Amino acid sequence: MNELKKVYLDNAASTKVDDRVLEAMIPYFREFYAVPSSEFSHSPGIQIKEAIENARESIAKKIGAQAEEIIFTSGGTESNNIAIKGGAYGQIDNGKHIVISAIEHRSVLESAKRLAKEGFELTVVGVDEEGFIKIDELKKAIRKDTVLVSVQFVNHEVGTIQNIKEMVNMVKSINPKIIFHTDAAYATGWIDLNVKDLGVDLLTLTAHKMHGPKGVGALYIKKGVKITKFIDGGFSEFNLRGGTPNVPGIVGFAKAFEILSKDTIEYVKGLRDKFYEKALNEIEEVRLNGARDFEKRHPNNLNLSFKYVEGESVVLYLDMKGISVITGSACFSRTLEPSYILMAMGYSHEDAHGSVRFTFSKFNTPEEIDYTINVLKNVIDTLRRLSPLKGE
Amino acid sequence: MPLPYSKKLIELFMNPKNVGEIENPDAKATEGSPACGDMVQIFLKVDPETKRIVDIKFKSYGCASNIATASIVTELAKGKTLEEAKKITWKDADRELGGLPPVKVHCAVLAVDALHTAIENYEHQHGLLKEKKPTDKEKVIKRLKHVIDPRKGLDVIRTKLVKDVEVENGVVRVYVDMEEDEQYAGNVREEIIERLEPLWDVKKVEVIFK
Numbered sequence: 001m002n003e004l005k006k007v008y009l010d011n012a013a014s015t016k017v018d019d020r021v022l023e024a025m026i027p028y029f030r031e032f033y034a035v036p037s038s039e040f041s042h043s044p045g046i047q048i049k050e051a052i053e054n055a056r057e058s059i060a061k062k063i064g065a066q067a068e069e070i071i072f073t074s075g076g077t078e079s080n081n082i083a084i085k086g087g088a089y090g091q092i093d094n095g096k097h098i099v100i101s102a103i104e105h106r107s108v109l110e111s112a113k114r115l116a117k118e119g120f121e122l123t124v125v126g127v128d129e130e131g132f133i134k135i136d137e138l139k140k141a142i143r144k145d146t147v148l149v150s151v152q153f154v155n156h157e158v159g160t161i162q163n164i165k166e167m168v169n170m171v172k173s174i175n176p177k178i179i180f181h182t183d184a185a186y187a188t189g190w191i192d193l194n195v196k197d198l199g200v201d202l203l204t205l206t207a208h209k210m211h212g213p214k215g216v217g218a219l220y221i222k223k224g225v226k227i228t229k230f231i232d233g234g235f236s237e238f239n240l241r242g243g244t245p246n247v248p249g250i251v252g253f254a255k256a257f258e259i260l261s262k263d264t265i266e267y268v269k270g271l272r273d274k275f276y277e278k279a280l281n282e283i284e285e286v287r288l289n290g291a292r293d294f295e296k297r298h299p300n301n302l303n304l305s306f307k308y309v310e311g312e313s314v315v316l317y318l319d320m321k322g323i324s325v326i327t328g329s330a331c332f333s334r335t336l337e338p339s340y341i342l343m344a345m346g347y348s349h350e351d352a353h354g355s356v357r358f359t360f361s362k363f364n365t366p367e368e369i370d371y372t373i374n375v376l377k378n379v380i381d382t383l384r385r386l387s388p389l390k391g392e
Numbered sequence: 393m394p395l396p397y398s399k400k401l402i403e404l405f406m407n408p409k410n411v412g413e414i415e416n417p418d419a420k421a422t423e424g425s426p427a428c429g430d431m432v433q434i435f436l437k438v439d440p441e442t443k444r445i446v447d448i449k450f451k452s453y454g455c456a457s458n459i460a461t462a463s464i465v466t467e468l469a470k471g472k473t474l475e476e477a478k479k480i481t482w483k484d485a486d487r488e489l490g491g492l493p494p495v496k497v498h499c500a501v502l503a504v505d506a507l508h509t510a511i512e513n514y515e516h517q518h519g520l521l522k523e524k525k526p527t528d529k530e531k532v533i534k535r536l537k538h539v540i541d542p543r544k545g546l547d548v549i550r551t552k553l554v555k556d557v558e559v560e561n562g563v564v565r566v567y568v569d570m571e572e573d574e575q576y577a578g579n580v581r582e583e584i585i586e587r588l589e590p591l592w593d594v595k596k597v598e599v600i601f602k
């Protein structure tokens with residue numbers, strides 16, 4: 001029997017851990033398992049503290065920050081929670097109004113909604129049909145009592161990269177006290193991030209979308225920015241987050257960040273571009289969702305809609321052929337609601353139902369791209385033959 | 393299985409039976425709309441003597457459950473008399489498929505509705521109605537509840553896209569709250585006509601835009 005080929009194209013969700021990352025982590029399970037401690041401790045504790053501080057230093061350098069501006073968390077979700085809730089409460093003396101975009105990750109969206117229940121006022125800014133935040137709308141949303149603005153660096157579904165620098169400049173020129181947060185979880189490692197150049201106050205990172213481990217991330221907090229602490233229980237992470245740190249995770253995070261090279265990113269971009277070109281050549285009526293300018297798109301992201309067919313069927317069919325992707329179709333979600341991101345981009349229900357996200361990594365090969373395109377072509381042909389919308 | 397589907401459902405999804413259109417069908421019906429993510433069309437050939445369904449085909453836009461339920465419903469109906477086929481319910485389809493996930497039950501309902509509507513259309517057009525009740529406003533509204541507002545994914549009565557209905561000497565006038573040159577106007581007109589034209593005493597359907 002033929003072994004079913006496995007092609008994983010859901011790398012925006014999570015990625016395979018790189019062997020070098022795993023190897024860097026293993027000693028911190030087997031040998032260096034003491035609780036990190038800087039002083040008044042035994043030597044293993046001090047040694048492990050050093051490993052954490054080295055990782056902090058290394059990650060800080062990657063984004064142009066100081067080591068003491070980085071706190072480690074359990075991932076992007078926690079970083080976003082701390083940034084939005086801790087950031088808003090930290091500035092409560094200046095007002096109770098916050099602004100986010102309509103296409104944020106749920107961890108930002110739901111943190112902001114919780115604040116709205118707790119007495120903050122929330123303004124949600126719209127996006128255009130490519131997923132770019134409407135800058136004039138953002139400008140209009142800023143008020144005297146605005147304390148926090150959060151706009152993601154790159155969208156996890158359609159790959160659109162925002163012009164954060166421009167937004168920070170605009171917001172700060174209205175009121176320099178406003179705290180600007182950007183969720184760069186999906187950008188981590190993939191897109192150059194320099195906090196000084198961007199001018200942001202808070203920035204979210206996560207490890208597992210660049211071949212690092214799951215369950216570890218970081219939050220950049222610019223020196224002087226006040227954050228209200230929520231995880232009580234000790235003084236770790238500059239007294240901002242209690243708890244024993246995830247040492248192997250932190251070590252793996254730094255390693256993954258270090259080894260993701262420009263060449264790797266160019267390779268992945270190449271795969272993505274090849275896939276797109278083949279899809280356009282071999283399949284009719286394909287629509288690109290998200291930024292049309294590939295310079296303004298996450299290097300591993302492609303999001304396509306195939307006219308006349310529905311996304312869940314495509315995903316299931318591909319899954320039966322060993323190919324893993326996701327869709328923004330309602331049929332794929334528990335709520336039977338299509339992707340809120342595509343809807344915010346002004347898509348009709350029908351167009352949102354047809355979207356399929358393909359996200360690549362360095363572990364994918366050109367042969368996998370050819371195989372997937374062949375299967376995809378068949379799937380779309382078959383489903384279109386079934387579709388009452390085609391050939392009416 | 394990675395997804396909450398039975399083997400049978402996956403098998404039928406990958407290799408559906410009775411796919412396609414019948415040319416010059418004796419009856420046809422459409423249920424659902426791309427706006428709500430699911431749409432099924434059923435085509436019938438009926439033996440005028442025995443009133444048996446001699447051929448049945450379907451087309452489907454939608455998720456795997458939608459395709460598989462449409463396939464199973466056509467298999468269940470093929471060869472049955474119209475009276476027998478009318479008794480097929482979504483539960484029969486669900487049972488044959490080994491149980492649908494609860495959020496997908498509407499797919500089975502949709503496919504069975506399409507079968508029942510196609511049969512009803514046949515009866516209207518071939519003088520098989522037991523009692524020939526004249527079409528009134530109530531009947532028209534009942535049928536229009538199956539036409540989906542393409543902008544919202546809900547039926548046109550619920551979204552108030554249809555403002556009013558008049559029935560007079562076999563002419564049905566449907567007043568629609570939409571400009572005639574709007575993107576979806578053509579679709580709306582077509583679907584309303586397709587819904588109402590099969591009724592036995594309807595000679596003409598007029599769709600009147602704003």
Ligand SMILES: Cc1ncc(COP(=O)(O)O)c(C=O)c1O
Nearest residue numbers: 075076077105156183185186206
């Ligand atoms: C844009 C974005 N923000 C936040 C997160 C959450 O990160 P994590 O999975 O590390 O909690 C993700 C991914 O899941 C993401 O894509």
